[in-house]
Amino acid sequence: xxxxxxxxxxxxxxxxxxxxxxxxxxxxxxxxxxxxxxxxxxxxxxxxxxxxxxxxxxxxxxxxxxxxxxxxxxxxxxxxxxxxxxxxxxxxxxxxxxxxxxxxxxxxxxxxxxxxxxxxxxxxxxxxxxxxxxxxxxxxxxxxxxxxxxxxxxxxxxxxxxxxxxxxxxxxxxxxxxxxxxxxxxxxxxxxxxxxxxxxxxxxxxxxxxxxxxxxxxxxxxxxxxxxxxxxxxxxxxxxxxxxxxxxxxxxxxxxxxxxxxxxxxxxxxxxxxxxxxxxxxxxxxxxxxxxxxxxxxxxxxxxxxxxxxxxxxxxxxxxxxxxxxxxxxxxxxxxxxxxxxxxxxxxxxxxxxxxxxxxxxxxxxxxxxxxxxxxxxxxxxxxxxxxxxxxxxxxxxxx
Numbered sequence: 001x002x003x004x005x006x007x008x009x010x011x012x013x014x015x016x017x018x019x020x021x022x023x024x025x026x027x028x029x030x031x032x033x034x035x036x037x038x039x040x041x042x043x044x045x046x047x048x049x050x051x052x053x054x055x056x057x058x059x060x061x062x063x064x065x066x067x068x069x070x071x072x073x074x075x076x077x078x079x080x081x082x083x084x085x086x087x088x089x090x091x092x093x094x095x096x097x098x099x100x101x102x103x104x105x106x107x108x109x110x111x112x113x114x115x116x117x118x119x120x121x122x123x124x125x126x127x128x129x130x131x132x133x134x135x136x137x138x139x140x141x142x143x144x145x146x147x148x149x150x151x152x153x154x155x156x157x158x159x160x161x162x163x164x165x166x167x168x169x170x171x172x173x174x175x176x177x178x179x180x181x182x183x184x185x186x187x188x189x190x191x192x193x194x195x196x197x198x199x200x201x202x203x204x205x206x207x208x209x210x211x212x213x214x215x216x217x218x219x220x221x222x223x224x225x226x227x228x229x230x231x232x233x234x235x236x237x238x239x240x241x242x243x244x245x246x247x248x249x250x251x252x253x254x255x256x257x258x259x260x261x262x263x264x265x266x267x268x269x270x271x272x273x274x275x276x277x278x279x280x281x282x283x284x285x286x287x288x289x290x291x292x293x294x295x296x297x298x299x300x301x302x303x304x305x306x307x308x309x310x311x312x313x314x315x316x317x318x319x320x321x322x323x324x325x326x327x328x329x330x331x332x333x334x335x336x337x338x339x340x341x342x343x344x345x346x347x348x349x350x351x352x353x354x355x356x357x358x359x360x361x362x363x364x365x366x367x368x369x370x371x372x373x374x375x376x377x378x379x380x381x382x383x384x385x386x387x388x389x390x391x392x393x394x395x396x397x398x399x400x
Contacts, residue, residue, distance in 0.1 A: 030047045073175075093158075095135065105141035179281065225336065
Protein backbone atom coordinates (compact mmCIF):
# COMPACT_ATOMS: atom_id res chain seq x y z
CA UNK A 1 0.00 0.00 0.00
CA UNK A 2 1.57 3.29 -1.12
CA UNK A 3 2.06 6.17 1.22
CA UNK A 4 -0.63 8.81 1.03
CA UNK A 5 0.65 12.33 0.48
CA UNK A 6 0.33 14.25 3.73
CA UNK A 7 1.90 17.60 2.83
CA UNK A 8 2.17 20.10 0.04
CA UNK A 9 5.47 21.94 -0.12
CA UNK A 10 5.24 25.51 -1.46
CA UNK A 11 8.27 27.23 -2.98
CA UNK A 12 8.13 31.01 -3.04
CA UNK A 13 8.39 33.00 -6.26
CA UNK A 14 9.71 36.54 -6.66
CA UNK A 15 8.91 37.41 -3.05
CA UNK A 16 12.06 35.51 -2.06
CA UNK A 17 13.99 38.53 -3.39
CA UNK A 18 12.23 41.02 -1.14
CA UNK A 19 14.83 41.32 1.64
CA UNK A 20 13.53 43.18 4.68
CA UNK A 21 9.95 43.15 3.34
CA UNK A 22 9.99 39.38 2.84
CA UNK A 23 7.98 38.57 5.97
CA UNK A 24 5.22 40.97 4.93
CA UNK A 25 4.93 39.23 1.57
CA UNK A 26 4.93 35.77 3.19
CA UNK A 27 2.15 36.81 5.59
CA UNK A 28 0.08 38.08 2.66
CA UNK A 29 0.67 34.86 0.73
CA UNK A 30 -0.44 32.79 3.71
CA UNK A 31 -3.57 34.93 4.08
CA UNK A 32 -4.38 34.50 0.37
CA UNK A 33 -3.82 30.75 0.56
CA UNK A 34 -6.19 30.42 3.50
CA UNK A 35 -8.85 32.46 1.69
CA UNK A 36 -8.51 30.40 -1.50
CA UNK A 37 -8.69 27.14 0.47
CA UNK A 38 -11.41 28.08 2.95
CA UNK A 39 -13.57 25.14 1.80
CA UNK A 40 -10.92 22.73 3.14
CA UNK A 41 -11.25 23.19 6.92
CA UNK A 42 -8.70 20.57 8.00
CA UNK A 43 -5.69 22.19 6.34
CA UNK A 44 -2.90 23.56 8.53
CA UNK A 45 -0.44 26.14 7.19
CA UNK A 46 3.17 26.53 8.29
CA UNK A 47 4.90 29.51 6.65
CA UNK A 48 8.67 29.44 7.06
CA UNK A 49 11.37 31.79 5.83
CA UNK A 50 12.25 29.84 2.68
CA UNK A 51 9.06 27.87 1.97
CA UNK A 52 5.58 27.01 3.20
CA UNK A 53 4.04 23.67 4.14
CA UNK A 54 0.37 22.76 3.94
CA UNK A 55 -0.60 19.81 6.15
CA UNK A 56 -3.43 18.02 4.32
CA UNK A 57 -4.91 16.15 7.31
CA UNK A 58 -6.98 13.94 5.02
CA UNK A 59 -8.12 16.60 2.54
CA UNK A 60 -8.06 15.80 -1.18
CA UNK A 61 -4.48 16.48 -2.34
CA UNK A 62 -5.31 17.00 -6.03
CA UNK A 63 -8.14 19.46 -5.38
CA UNK A 64 -5.95 21.47 -3.01
CA UNK A 65 -3.09 21.51 -5.56
CA UNK A 66 -5.40 22.71 -8.34
CA UNK A 67 -6.38 25.74 -6.26
CA UNK A 68 -2.91 26.47 -4.87
CA UNK A 69 -1.38 26.47 -8.36
CA UNK A 70 -3.46 29.60 -9.16
CA UNK A 71 -2.34 31.61 -6.14
CA UNK A 72 0.16 34.31 -7.09
CA UNK A 73 3.47 34.42 -5.24
CA UNK A 74 4.31 30.73 -5.70
CA UNK A 75 7.13 29.47 -7.91
CA UNK A 76 6.23 25.79 -7.66
CA UNK A 77 4.64 23.22 -5.37
CA UNK A 78 5.05 19.53 -4.74
CA UNK A 79 2.97 16.85 -3.09
CA UNK A 80 5.16 15.52 -0.30
CA UNK A 81 5.48 12.72 2.20
CA UNK A 82 6.99 13.63 5.54
CA UNK A 83 8.85 10.93 7.47
CA UNK A 84 11.34 10.84 10.30
CA UNK A 85 14.92 11.64 9.33
CA UNK A 86 15.99 8.03 9.51
CA UNK A 87 17.63 6.36 6.52
CA UNK A 88 15.52 3.20 6.73
CA UNK A 89 12.31 5.27 6.93
CA UNK A 90 13.43 7.35 3.97
CA UNK A 91 14.12 4.29 1.81
CA UNK A 92 10.85 2.68 2.82
CA UNK A 93 8.86 5.81 1.99
CA UNK A 94 10.53 6.14 -1.41
CA UNK A 95 9.71 2.52 -2.23
CA UNK A 96 6.10 2.71 -1.07
CA UNK A 97 5.29 6.06 -2.68
CA UNK A 98 6.14 4.97 -6.23
CA UNK A 99 4.28 2.76 -8.70
CA UNK A 100 6.84 0.31 -10.09
CA UNK A 101 4.38 -1.65 -12.27
CA UNK A 102 5.62 0.15 -15.43
CA UNK A 103 9.28 0.39 -16.36
CA UNK A 104 10.75 3.87 -15.96
CA UNK A 105 14.10 5.56 -15.51
CA UNK A 106 14.77 7.59 -12.39
CA UNK A 107 17.13 9.92 -10.62
CA UNK A 108 17.42 10.66 -6.89
CA UNK A 109 18.15 14.27 -5.91
CA UNK A 110 18.80 14.71 -2.20
CA UNK A 111 19.31 17.94 -0.29
CA UNK A 112 20.51 17.94 3.31
CA UNK A 113 19.51 21.15 5.12
CA UNK A 114 19.97 19.49 8.52
CA UNK A 115 23.76 19.12 8.73
CA UNK A 116 23.43 16.89 11.82
CA UNK A 117 21.98 14.12 9.64
CA UNK A 118 24.76 11.50 9.42
CA UNK A 119 24.69 11.09 5.62
CA UNK A 120 25.61 13.71 3.02
CA UNK A 121 23.45 14.28 -0.07
CA UNK A 122 25.49 12.03 -2.35
CA UNK A 123 25.27 9.16 0.13
CA UNK A 124 21.49 9.58 0.38
CA UNK A 125 21.24 9.52 -3.42
CA UNK A 126 23.22 6.28 -3.65
CA UNK A 127 21.41 4.51 -0.80
CA UNK A 128 17.93 5.29 -2.14
CA UNK A 129 18.93 4.44 -5.72
CA UNK A 130 20.46 1.13 -4.60
CA UNK A 131 17.23 0.19 -2.79
CA UNK A 132 15.20 0.81 -5.96
CA UNK A 133 17.66 -0.99 -8.26
CA UNK A 134 17.76 -4.06 -5.97
CA UNK A 135 13.98 -4.40 -5.76
CA UNK A 136 12.61 -3.22 -9.11
CA UNK A 137 13.31 -3.23 -12.85
CA UNK A 138 13.82 0.53 -12.93
CA UNK A 139 17.10 1.99 -14.19
CA UNK A 140 19.03 5.14 -13.35
CA UNK A 141 19.15 8.01 -15.87
CA UNK A 142 20.73 11.11 -14.35
CA UNK A 143 20.37 13.32 -17.45
CA UNK A 144 16.76 12.78 -18.53
CA UNK A 145 14.87 10.58 -16.05
CA UNK A 146 11.19 9.69 -16.29
CA UNK A 147 10.88 10.22 -12.53
CA UNK A 148 12.87 12.54 -10.34
CA UNK A 149 12.76 11.56 -6.66
CA UNK A 150 13.48 14.54 -4.44
CA UNK A 151 14.60 13.89 -0.86
CA UNK A 152 14.94 16.94 1.39
CA UNK A 153 16.28 16.44 4.91
CA UNK A 154 15.24 19.23 7.30
CA UNK A 155 15.45 19.65 11.07
CA UNK A 156 11.76 18.79 11.51
CA UNK A 157 11.84 15.68 9.29
CA UNK A 158 12.48 14.49 5.75
CA UNK A 159 10.27 15.37 2.78
CA UNK A 160 10.03 13.04 -0.22
CA UNK A 161 8.60 14.34 -3.49
CA UNK A 162 8.22 12.84 -6.95
CA UNK A 163 6.56 15.72 -8.79
CA UNK A 164 6.91 19.46 -9.26
CA UNK A 165 3.86 21.51 -10.22
CA UNK A 166 4.40 24.94 -11.74
CA UNK A 167 3.00 27.82 -9.70
CA UNK A 168 1.43 31.05 -10.94
CA UNK A 169 4.54 33.14 -10.11
CA UNK A 170 4.31 36.86 -9.44
CA UNK A 171 3.59 38.49 -6.08
CA UNK A 172 0.84 37.71 -3.55
CA UNK A 173 -2.28 39.71 -4.38
CA UNK A 174 -2.64 42.57 -1.88
CA UNK A 175 1.04 43.42 -1.61
CA UNK A 176 0.84 45.97 -4.43
CA UNK A 177 -2.16 48.05 -3.35
CA UNK A 178 -5.54 48.19 -5.09
CA UNK A 179 -6.63 49.15 -8.60
CA UNK A 180 -9.95 49.50 -10.41
CA UNK A 181 -9.84 47.48 -13.64
CA UNK A 182 -12.16 48.33 -16.53
CA UNK A 183 -13.70 45.01 -17.58
CA UNK A 184 -15.52 44.73 -20.90
CA UNK A 185 -16.66 41.57 -22.62
CA UNK A 186 -13.64 41.44 -24.91
CA UNK A 187 -10.39 39.49 -24.94
CA UNK A 188 -8.05 42.17 -23.63
CA UNK A 189 -9.45 43.45 -20.33
CA UNK A 190 -9.59 40.07 -18.51
CA UNK A 191 -5.95 39.49 -19.49
CA UNK A 192 -4.96 42.95 -18.21
CA UNK A 193 -6.79 42.24 -14.95
CA UNK A 194 -4.97 38.93 -14.57
CA UNK A 195 -1.59 40.57 -15.17
CA UNK A 196 -2.32 43.26 -12.57
CA UNK A 197 -3.15 40.56 -10.03
CA UNK A 198 0.10 38.81 -10.89
CA UNK A 199 2.02 41.89 -9.78
CA UNK A 200 0.35 41.72 -6.37
CA UNK A 201 -2.36 44.31 -7.05
CA UNK A 202 -5.81 43.67 -5.52
CA UNK A 203 -8.44 44.26 -8.20
CA UNK A 204 -11.99 45.53 -8.23
CA UNK A 205 -13.64 45.62 -11.66
CA UNK A 206 -15.81 48.26 -13.32
CA UNK A 207 -18.20 47.31 -16.11
CA UNK A 208 -20.14 49.91 -18.09
CA UNK A 209 -23.60 48.69 -19.11
CA UNK A 210 -25.95 50.53 -21.49
CA UNK A 211 -29.40 48.95 -21.25
CA UNK A 212 -31.54 48.56 -23.29
CA UNK A 213 -28.84 48.85 -25.98
CA UNK A 214 -26.78 46.18 -24.21
CA UNK A 215 -28.46 43.00 -23.00
CA UNK A 216 -28.52 41.14 -19.71
CA UNK A 217 -26.75 38.30 -21.54
CA UNK A 218 -23.87 40.66 -22.32
CA UNK A 219 -23.64 41.65 -18.66
CA UNK A 220 -23.75 38.00 -17.59
CA UNK A 221 -20.87 37.31 -19.97
CA UNK A 222 -18.76 39.95 -18.20
CA UNK A 223 -19.63 38.51 -14.78
CA UNK A 224 -18.58 35.08 -16.05
CA UNK A 225 -15.24 36.55 -17.16
CA UNK A 226 -14.89 38.02 -13.67
CA UNK A 227 -15.58 34.58 -12.21
CA UNK A 228 -12.93 32.97 -14.41
CA UNK A 229 -10.22 35.35 -13.16
CA UNK A 230 -11.47 35.65 -9.58
CA UNK A 231 -9.67 32.44 -8.60
CA UNK A 232 -6.34 34.25 -8.83
CA UNK A 233 -7.52 36.61 -6.09
CA UNK A 234 -10.05 34.59 -4.11
CA UNK A 235 -13.10 36.65 -5.06
CA UNK A 236 -13.68 39.86 -6.95
CA UNK A 237 -16.03 42.84 -6.63
CA UNK A 238 -17.58 44.10 -9.87
CA UNK A 239 -19.11 47.59 -10.07
CA UNK A 240 -21.78 47.60 -12.81
CA UNK A 241 -22.20 51.22 -13.95
CA UNK A 242 -25.42 52.36 -15.72
CA UNK A 243 -23.88 54.27 -18.63
CA UNK A 244 -26.84 54.80 -21.01
CA UNK A 245 -27.84 58.37 -20.13
CA UNK A 246 -24.32 59.69 -20.27
CA UNK A 247 -23.62 57.88 -23.52
CA UNK A 248 -26.73 59.30 -25.21
CA UNK A 249 -25.81 62.84 -24.12
CA UNK A 250 -22.39 62.45 -25.71
CA UNK A 251 -23.96 61.49 -29.05
CA UNK A 252 -26.47 64.32 -28.78
CA UNK A 253 -23.89 67.07 -28.22
CA UNK A 254 -20.66 65.94 -29.91
CA UNK A 255 -19.45 65.04 -33.34
CA UNK A 256 -19.72 61.30 -33.93
CA UNK A 257 -15.99 60.99 -34.64
CA UNK A 258 -15.22 62.11 -31.08
CA UNK A 259 -17.80 59.87 -29.39
CA UNK A 260 -15.42 57.05 -28.38
CA UNK A 261 -12.82 59.47 -27.03
CA UNK A 262 -15.44 61.30 -24.97
CA UNK A 263 -16.88 58.01 -23.69
CA UNK A 264 -13.42 56.93 -22.56
CA UNK A 265 -12.89 60.27 -20.83
CA UNK A 266 -16.18 59.82 -18.97
CA UNK A 267 -15.26 56.25 -18.07
CA UNK A 268 -12.02 57.48 -16.53
CA UNK A 269 -13.87 60.13 -14.53
CA UNK A 270 -16.30 57.51 -13.19
CA UNK A 271 -13.45 55.10 -12.44
CA UNK A 272 -11.64 57.88 -10.59
CA UNK A 273 -14.71 58.52 -8.43
CA UNK A 274 -15.14 54.85 -7.63
CA UNK A 275 -11.40 54.54 -6.92
CA UNK A 276 -11.64 57.36 -4.38
CA UNK A 277 -14.59 55.70 -2.64
CA UNK A 278 -12.92 52.30 -2.61
CA UNK A 279 -9.46 53.60 -1.65
CA UNK A 280 -7.80 52.36 -4.84
CA UNK A 281 -4.53 53.86 -6.05
CA UNK A 282 -4.80 53.24 -9.80
CA UNK A 283 -7.01 52.43 -12.79
CA UNK A 284 -6.14 49.52 -15.10
CA UNK A 285 -7.29 49.02 -18.70
CA UNK A 286 -6.76 46.51 -21.49
CA UNK A 287 -5.51 49.04 -24.03
CA UNK A 288 -2.65 48.26 -26.43
CA UNK A 289 -0.95 50.93 -28.51
CA UNK A 290 -2.48 51.26 -31.98
CA UNK A 291 -4.92 48.37 -31.67
CA UNK A 292 -8.00 50.57 -32.30
CA UNK A 293 -8.64 54.26 -32.90
CA UNK A 294 -9.01 55.09 -29.20
CA UNK A 295 -5.66 53.49 -28.41
CA UNK A 296 -3.26 55.77 -30.27
CA UNK A 297 -0.88 57.75 -28.10
CA UNK A 298 -2.80 60.93 -28.96
CA UNK A 299 -6.05 59.29 -27.84
CA UNK A 300 -4.46 58.01 -24.63
CA UNK A 301 -3.18 61.52 -23.90
CA UNK A 302 -6.67 62.98 -24.37
CA UNK A 303 -8.20 60.26 -22.16
CA UNK A 304 -5.56 60.59 -19.43
CA UNK A 305 -6.15 64.33 -19.29
CA UNK A 306 -9.29 64.00 -17.14
CA UNK A 307 -7.70 62.32 -14.12
CA UNK A 308 -4.62 62.47 -11.93
CA UNK A 309 -5.12 58.86 -10.85
CA UNK A 310 -2.45 56.65 -12.49
CA UNK A 311 -3.76 54.68 -15.45
CA UNK A 312 -1.91 51.38 -15.93
CA UNK A 313 -2.05 49.53 -19.24
CA UNK A 314 -0.41 46.09 -18.81
CA UNK A 315 -0.97 45.15 -22.46
CA UNK A 316 0.35 48.38 -23.93
CA UNK A 317 3.17 46.77 -25.98
CA UNK A 318 1.58 43.37 -26.70
CA UNK A 319 0.17 42.31 -30.04
CA UNK A 320 -3.12 40.46 -30.35
CA UNK A 321 -1.53 37.02 -30.70
CA UNK A 322 0.34 37.45 -27.39
CA UNK A 323 -2.83 38.61 -25.66
CA UNK A 324 -4.85 35.69 -27.04
CA UNK A 325 -2.20 33.22 -25.87
CA UNK A 326 -2.59 34.49 -22.29
CA UNK A 327 -6.39 34.49 -22.60
CA UNK A 328 -6.29 30.82 -23.59
CA UNK A 329 -3.91 30.04 -20.73
CA UNK A 330 -6.18 31.60 -18.08
CA UNK A 331 -9.37 30.19 -19.61
CA UNK A 332 -11.12 33.42 -20.63
CA UNK A 333 -10.74 33.29 -24.42
CA UNK A 334 -13.77 31.13 -25.28
CA UNK A 335 -16.07 33.31 -23.17
CA UNK A 336 -14.58 36.56 -24.51
CA UNK A 337 -15.32 35.65 -28.14
CA UNK A 338 -19.02 34.99 -27.53
CA UNK A 339 -20.87 37.35 -29.94
CA UNK A 340 -22.46 39.74 -27.45
CA UNK A 341 -22.34 43.52 -27.63
CA UNK A 342 -20.86 45.98 -25.14
CA UNK A 343 -21.37 49.71 -24.66
CA UNK A 344 -18.49 50.60 -27.00
CA UNK A 345 -19.20 48.26 -29.89
CA UNK A 346 -22.87 49.24 -30.26
CA UNK A 347 -22.01 52.93 -30.59
CA UNK A 348 -18.82 52.64 -32.65
CA UNK A 349 -18.65 55.53 -35.15
CA UNK A 350 -17.79 54.91 -38.80
CA UNK A 351 -14.75 57.21 -38.74
CA UNK A 352 -13.46 57.63 -35.17
CA UNK A 353 -10.82 60.30 -34.67
CA UNK A 354 -7.32 58.86 -34.14
CA UNK A 355 -5.63 62.10 -33.07
CA UNK A 356 -8.16 63.87 -30.86
CA UNK A 357 -7.46 67.36 -29.54
CA UNK A 358 -7.98 67.94 -25.82
CA UNK A 359 -9.37 71.44 -26.50
CA UNK A 360 -11.97 70.01 -28.86
CA UNK A 361 -12.97 67.36 -26.31
CA UNK A 362 -13.45 70.09 -23.72
CA UNK A 363 -15.52 72.18 -26.13
CA UNK A 364 -17.91 69.30 -26.80
CA UNK A 365 -18.16 68.52 -23.07
CA UNK A 366 -19.03 72.14 -22.26
CA UNK A 367 -22.31 71.69 -24.17
CA UNK A 368 -23.92 69.46 -21.51
CA UNK A 369 -23.87 68.85 -17.75
CA UNK A 370 -21.54 65.86 -17.75
CA UNK A 371 -20.54 66.38 -14.07
CA UNK A 372 -23.96 65.47 -12.71
CA UNK A 373 -24.27 62.55 -15.13
CA UNK A 374 -20.88 61.18 -14.02
CA UNK A 375 -21.92 61.49 -10.38
CA UNK A 376 -25.20 59.74 -11.19
CA UNK A 377 -23.24 56.83 -12.65
CA UNK A 378 -21.04 56.61 -9.54
CA UNK A 379 -24.00 56.81 -7.16
CA UNK A 380 -26.09 54.22 -9.02
CA UNK A 381 -23.37 51.65 -9.68
CA UNK A 382 -24.44 48.17 -8.61
CA UNK A 383 -21.90 46.11 -6.67
CA UNK A 384 -21.71 42.36 -7.35
CA UNK A 385 -19.39 39.97 -5.50
CA UNK A 386 -18.07 37.15 -7.68
CA UNK A 387 -16.35 34.02 -6.40
CA UNK A 388 -14.52 31.26 -8.32
CA UNK A 389 -17.27 28.72 -7.59
CA UNK A 390 -20.32 29.23 -9.80
CA UNK A 391 -23.17 30.43 -7.63
CA UNK A 392 -25.71 33.20 -7.28
CA UNK A 393 -23.87 36.51 -7.22
CA UNK A 394 -24.14 38.49 -4.00
CA UNK A 395 -25.39 42.06 -4.25
CA UNK A 396 -23.78 44.44 -1.79
CA UNK A 397 -26.01 47.34 -0.77
CA UNK A 398 -23.91 49.31 1.73
CA UNK A 399 -20.35 49.40 0.42
CA UNK A 400 -20.13 53.15 0.62
